[in-house]
Amino acid sequence: MKLKLMLFGITKEIIGQTEFEYKVSETVDVSGLKQALKADYPELSRIASLAIAVNGVYAKDDESLQENDEIVLIPPVSGG
């Protein structure tokens, strides 16, 4: 299935987009998504952390993903 990913911070520069469609298996979970992304974009493994937000909430590694989820890559936050 195709997931729509939104990017912020340094992930925009690493992947070169602010939003993109990413093809994954139907049964992928959050940890599978991270693994696939890191394989395609090795620089993602070098940043201090990479969290995934699904529909506006931090997601656990074993959470499964659906095609209509709003999925956001969250590199280390630095607000305040």
Add this chain to the structure above:
Amino acid sequence: MIALTTDPIDVQDVINKASSEEAGAVVVFVGTVRNMTNNKEVVKLDFESYDKMAISELEKIVKQAKEQWPVRNVAVVHRTGELGISDIAVVVAVSSPHRKEAFAACKFVIDTLKQTVPIWKKEYFKDDEVWVSAYP
């Protein structure tokens, strides 16, 4: 009050929103843009945010603060976009009957905001630009 804005923050307005007749104290944290990082001169900062989640994470933090301390009102405003030196990036105001809780809760809110809220700042130097904390 919890808000994101691209406009300069009106600190008095945030204090007013945090105020309460039951309060004997209002503690305010003002986060400003510093002119130097690691001995390099900062030219400007650029803040971006995942808005809807920044708001919901701030709501969670405020709720936690109210559960942990007997505070009355908490107001948080974070600015995004381009900021210059000494511009105000964030204001956290907390009111409570006594100052001990207000200080503790205010510290908790800004400390936790810096760990969990999806806002990112890029630091611009003369010859370099860096996403703060991106690399270990």
